Amino acid sequence: MREECDAMPKKVIQKFEVKFLEILGENGTCDENIKPQISSKVLLEMYKWMFLGRVFDNKMFSLQRQGKLGTFAQTKGHEAVQIGAAFALKKEDWLVPYFREQLITLIRDVPMENILMYYTGDERGQQYQKGWNVLPVCIPVATQLLHAVGMAWAFKLKKKKNVVLAFCGDGATSEGDFHEALNFASVFKVPVVFLCQNNQYAISVPLKKQTASETLAQKAIAYGMSSLKIDGNDIFAVYKGVKEAVELARKGKGPSFLECLTYRVTDHTTSDDASRYRPIKEVKIWEARDPILRLRKYLEKKKLWNKKKEGILYQDVQKKVNTAVKKAENVSAPSFEDMFRYTYKEMTAELKEELDYLKKVKNDEK
Amino acid sequence: MAKLSIVEAINLALRQEMKRDKSVLVLGEDVGVDGGVFRATEGLLKLFGKERVIDTPLSESGIIGTSIGLAIAGMKPVAEIQFDGFIYPGFDQLISHAARMRTRSRGAYSCPLVVRAPYAGGIKALEHHSESMEALYRHIPGLKVVIPSTPSDAKGLLISAIRDPDPVLFLEPKRLYRALREEVPEKEYLIPLGRSKIVQEGSDVTVVSYGASMHETKKALAELNEKFSIELIDVRTISPLDDETIITSVKKTGRCVIVHEGPRSCGLAAEIIARINEKALLSLKAPVVRVTGFDTVMPLAKLEWEYIPTVSRIKKAIFEVTAF
Numbered sequence: 001m002r003e004e005c006d007a008m009p010k011k012v013i014q015k016f017e018v019k020f021l022e023i024l025g026e027n028g029t030c031d032e033n034i035k036p037q038i039s040s041k042v043l044l045e046m047y048k049w050m051f052l053g054r055v056f057d058n059k060m061f062s063l064q065r066q067g068k069l070g071t072f073a074q075t076k077g078h079e080a081v082q083i084g085a086a087f088a089l090k091k092e093d094w095l096v097p098y099f100r101e102q103l104i105t106l107i108r109d110v111p112m113e114n115i116l117m118y119y120t121g122d123e124r125g126q127q128y129q130k131g132w133n134v135l136p137v138c139i140p141v142a143t144q145l146l147h148a149v150g151m152a153w154a155f156k157l158k159k160k161k162n163v164v165l166a167f168c169g170d171g172a173t174s175e176g177d178f179h180e181a182l183n184f185a186s187v188f189k190v191p192v193v194f195l196c197q198n199n200q201y202a203i204s205v206p207l208k209k210q211t212a213s214e215t216l217a218q219k220a221i222a223y224g225m226s227s228l229k230i231d232g233n234d235i236f237a238v239y240k241g242v243k244e245a246v247e248l249a250r251k252g253k254g255p256s257f258l259e260c261l262t263y264r265v266t267d268h269t270t271s272d273d274a275s276r277y278r279p280i281k282e283v284k285i286w287e288a289r290d291p292i293l294r295l296r297k298y299l300e301k302k303k304l305w306n307k308k309k310e311g312i313l314y315q316d317v318q319k320k321v322n323t324a325v326k327k328a329e330n331v332s333a334p335s336f337e338d339m340f341r342y343t344y345k346e347m348t349a350e351l352k353e354e355l356d357y358l359k360k361v362k363n364d365e366k
Numbered sequence: 367m368a369k370l371s372i373v374e375a376i377n378l379a380l381r382q383e384m385k386r387d388k389s390v391l392v393l394g395e396d397v398g399v400d401g402g403v404f405r406a407t408e409g410l411l412k413l414f415g416k417e418r419v420i421d422t423p424l425s426e427s428g429i430i431g432t433s434i435g436l437a438i439a440g441m442k443p444v445a446e447i448q449f450d451g452f453i454y455p456g457f458d459q460l461i462s463h464a465a466r467m468r469t470r471s472r473g474a475y476s477c478p479l480v481v482r483a484p485y486a487g488g489i490k491a492l493e494h495h496s497e498s499m500e501a502l503y504r505h506i507p508g509l510k511v512v513i514p515s516t517p518s519d520a521k522g523l524l525i526s527a528i529r530d531p532d533p534v535l536f537l538e539p540k541r542l543y544r545a546l547r548e549e550v551p552e553k554e555y556l557i558p559l560g561r562s563k564i565v566q567e568g569s570d571v572t573v574v575s576y577g578a579s580m581h582e583t584k585k586a587l588a589e590l591n592e593k594f595s596i597e598l599i600d601v602r603t604i605s606p607l608d609d610e611t612i613i614t615s616v617k618k619t620g621r622c623v624i625v626h627e628g629p630r631s632c633g634l635a636a637e638i639i640a641r642i643n644e645k646a647l648l649s650l651k652a653p654v655v656r657v658t659g660f661d662t663v664m665p666l667a668k669l670e671w672e673y674i675p676t677v678s679r680i681k682k683a684i685f686e687v688t689a690f
Contacts, residue, residue, distance in 0.1 A: 127472035135438070136470045140462050146428060147463065150435020150443075157391075157417055157441065176455065180428035187423055342469040343508050345476065345531040348560060348606035 018217045020229045023236035026289055028297025036240045038087075040304055046087060046235060047299060048313060050079040050292045053103035055317045056112060059325065060102070060119065064270045068329075072119045073100040074266035077233075080291030081197050081260045083107065084238025088246055089165060094133045096148035096166040098141070100197065104167075108134045112324035113331070122334055133162075142172035145181035145194065152185070152192035152249075163249045164192045165242070171202025173216050182223040182257065191249035193242065194220070194257045197232065199264035204277040220257030232260030233291040263289070336362065367549040372542055375517035375550045376406045376482075379524040380444065382554055384414050387442060390528060393420040394429055394446030394482075403448055404484060404543055430456035430481060434464050437479040442528060447483040450537065451494030456481075457502075464533040465508030477533045480524075485513075486578035486627050487674055488541035490667035497664045498578065498628035503535050504605045504637070510534045510559055511605040515542065515580035518550045519602060522557030530559060539578035546581070560603045562611040568597035571688055572615040574638060575625040576601035579675055583625050586680035594688055604634055609641045616642055620651035621687040625675050630658040652690030655683045 024030045038046070057076045063069040075082065082104035089095070095108050102115050109132045118125030118137065126136040135151075138144035148166030155162045172178050173196065185192050196216055200207045213219060220227035226248060230241045238260055245256035263286035267274045274283075299305035340347060340355045347355070370378065384390045392407055392414075398421035401408030411419040422429050426447055433443035447453045453460075464477045487496030503511045512527055512534055514520040520538070527534040565580075566587070573596055575583040580600055587596050597615050601607065616622050622642060624635035635656035642654055657675040665673055 123470065124472050126470055126474070128474045130474075135475070136467075138463075140458065143427075143431065143459060143463060146431025146459065147435040147438065150432035150437070151439040152435070153432060154436045154439030154441045158439075177427050177431060177458075180423075180425045180431065183423055183425065184428045184432050188420075338472075342473050344510075345468070349608075349610070350606050 016218060016221045018215045018221070018227070018229055020231070021237045021241050022231035022234050023240065024234040024294055024298060026294060028294055028301055030236060030298065035236055036243070038236075038239065040302070042087065043299065044304060046083050047292075047295050047305065049083045049086070049103070049107055050235070050295065051313055052317050052320070053079045053082065053106070054292055055314070056102065056106070056321050059321045060116070061270065063116075063325070069116065069119050070121055071269050071271045073269045075100055075103045077265040077286070077291065078197055078199065078262055079103060080235040080295070081195070081232045081238050081262055084235040085165060085195055085242045088239050088242035089163070092133065092162050093246065094135070094148075094151055094162060094164045096135045096144050096151070096164060097137060098144055098167050098169065098172070099137050099139055100169070101167050105134055108132055110134055112321065113327040116324060116328035117331060120328070122331065124331075124334060124338075142168055142175035142177040142181070144168070145172070146177055146184070148192050149181050149185045149190055152190035152255075153188055156188075156190050156252075161250055162191070163246050165246070166192055166194050168194065168196050169202065170196060170198040170200060170207050170210060170216060171205065172196070173219060174210055182220055182225065182255075185255035186224045189252070189254040191252070192255045193245040193249055194255065195242065196257070196259045197262060198259050199262050201264050201268065201274075201278070203268040203272060204274075206278070215259060217257060217259040225254060226256040227259070228256070229259045229261060232262035233289050233294060235291060235295055262291070367551055369547040370517045370550040371544045371547050372514070372517045372520045372538065373404055373406050373544060375521040376524055376538065377408060377410075378550065378552075379521045379528075380407065380410060381413065383525055383528045384410065384418065386554070389440060390442040390444060391418040391420065391436070392444050392446065393422050393433065395422060395424055395448050397421060397446050402446060404540065406482070406538075407446065426452055426454070426456035427459055430459040430464065433479045433481070434459060434467065434477050437477040437533075438467065438475050442478060444480045444482060444528060447481060449495045450483040450485040450499060451497055453481075453483055460503075460509060460533070460535070461506050465506045468532070469508060476531060478531050480527045480534045480536055482536045482538060484540035484543070485537040486539050486541060487664060487670045488578065490670070493666060496670060498626070498659060500537055500577070500604055501628050501633050504634065508532065509605065510603065511537065512559055512603050513537045513539070513577035514602060515539060515577050515600055517546070517548050519557060519563070519600070521550055522555050523559065523602065525554065526556045526559050529556070534559070537577065539581075541578060542581055557602070560606040560608055562602055562608040563600045564611065564615070565598040565600050566596065568595040569619055570594040570596060571621040571623065571684060572597045572599065572612070572619045573623045573625065573684065574599045574601060574612055576604065576634075577627070579625045579627050582675060582677050583680055586677045586684065589677070590681060590684055594684065596684070601634070607637065609638070609645070612638060613642065613645045616646045617649040620649050621690075622650075622654045623657065623680070623683045623687055624654065625657045625680055625683075627659045627674055629661050630656065631661050633658050652687045655687050657683045
């Protein structure tokens with residue numbers, strides 16, 4: 001906060017407050033009066049998706065360590081944010097991810113084998129079908145937020161009811177595109193919801209070095225939009241917060257920003273070593289706040305879940321994941337022609353010449 | 367047929383495309399109420415309303431980045447960047463996203479958008495208002511780069527750019543905006559992207575240029591046409607580059623001069639020379655000569671005509687290759 005330089009009286013012309021939403025406590029208890037209306041059936045579905053996400057993430061990690069998968073960013077610990085958000089969307093809504101959203105991408109119909117293909121270095125993994133309504137993985141930080149705003153803008157101009165949910169991380173809030181996106185979204189009042197997975201680290205840089213703001217949520221207030229900080233390991237709070245924001249957007253009431261506080265319990269990516277820059281003690285604290293564990297405790301208290309069911313689920317999920325791994329492994333290698341095919345809708349004469357050259361070289365090598 | 371300037375021809379193209387296709391919209395800084403600082407979008411707001419002619423915040427990455435989203439979701443954004451020297455905050459969006467979306471999604475998504483920007487010098491402008499950095503964009507796979515030099519080409523090329531299924535950067539030679547007028551057909555017509563134009567046929571020497579430099583090149587030729595039979599080619603689209611027209615001509619003349627305002631090293635001339643070497647080396651009767659800007663920072667008003675290829679430098683080059 002700015003310190004007062006002198007005693008000159010000044011009128012307060014703007015005040016703001018940041019609200020924090022939490023519903024499900026760490027030990028799985030919650031006030032049923034404020035819990036969002038979610039049927040037991042849907043609750044169990046949510047849990048199963050989170051569980052699948054964790055198993056799939058672990059599988060990807062082990063494949064990476066075996067050298068069968070390239071570098072990727074783990075989703076572990078972000079399950080409540082991604083599944084809570086996914087359940088708050090309608091089928092026609094769009095998802096604009098960055099690169100840590102394997103789980104929400106899965107629930108939006110992208111098959112596991114596509115994700116595996118992509119991270120083996122096969123771009124065909126991102127050849128998404130019509131109706132999945134997901135943009136491809138976006139590696140540059142914060143740039144995708146502007147695409148989300150543009151899409152939401154198009155839906156508004158076409159008088160459609162689709163809402164766009166755009167993900168970013170805490171590091172993204174320092175990029176220029178983050179601010180340009182929030183500004184455009186508010187100025188043109190487009191149906192977009194920005195969801196920041198504040199996992200407190202941008203590779204090695206902790207949040208306190210990333211920004212001098214007390215919260216990330218308050219940055220959005222400056223752009224004139226609704227903003228909320230949410231316990232990101234609490235699936236009820238995420239679901240509720242996203243649902244409200246999405247409905248506001250759908251009603252034409254403009255964009256919202258949601259800061260979902262969570263923690264990156266893993267390395268930044270499989271190429272990183274987080275032990276170089278943060279104490280394991282801190283990780284342990286957050287591991288105890290695991291979002292899946294929290295929902296499981298709640299479900300057990302409600303007698304909706306038990307060890308036996310967990311065992312059956314594990315078997316089932318393992319099978320699904322292994323089937324996807326097999327599918328991905330059995331995909332034929334992409335051909336070199338594929339490199340040229342999608343640069344333009346129609347291959348230019350220049351590219352045809354380059355392709356012919358490569359064909360000839362390959363042929364001569366035979 | 368009305369005699370129009372380049373800026374009027376661009377305005378006409380925008381009008382006609384916006385009328386034809388409701389998904390076409392224009393966005394940028396001062397493009398609405400003000401009609402653009404060069405008036406290229408004048409009158410559009412009144413005709414098409416503020417939903418389709420949009421004054422945006424001062425935000426180049428915002429303009430290009432949201433245009434990408436608009437295009438993916440089915441609109442046809444024509445974004446104006448006020449001067450190409452201010453495009454760089456949005457350069458990332460062009461190179462990392464607009465040009466790659468089709469490849470990244472293996473054809474599932476595409477970005478059929480146009481970014482218009484005035485380029486090149488000669489108007490005594492402030493710093494960052496006069497550069498010719500077209501070669502930077504030529505290096506971006508997935509992007510098309512169009513540079514007209516006449517009013518009628520500007521109209522036909524812009525209509526093609528708007529209808530193109532891929533992202534197009536449309537660079538407009540700002541010193542020519544009002545410097546010349548010619549008859550431009552009112553009716554709709556398209557000039558295909560990726561085709562050069564033989565402006566004048568000849569047999570002694572091939573002169574290749576485009577955009578801003580076409581004006582000085584034509585002046586130089588007017589002074590030499592009695593001496594030499596000169597073939598003049600306007601490249602028009604630098605990406606993709608129609609080298610066939612150039613190669614055919616060089617095979618005929620055996621001599622070639624290339625003129626552009628952008629910096630010399632790794633400029634378009636370097637690429638054209640490489641292609642001549644690959645495809646017509648044995649037809650050459652003299653080394654190809656290039657007349658270009660320099661590898662210096664574009665100077666301010668007092669020195670800009672030392673930098674810009676002048677009529678005298680172009681003439682000298684033509685004498686050089688013909689006398690070899």
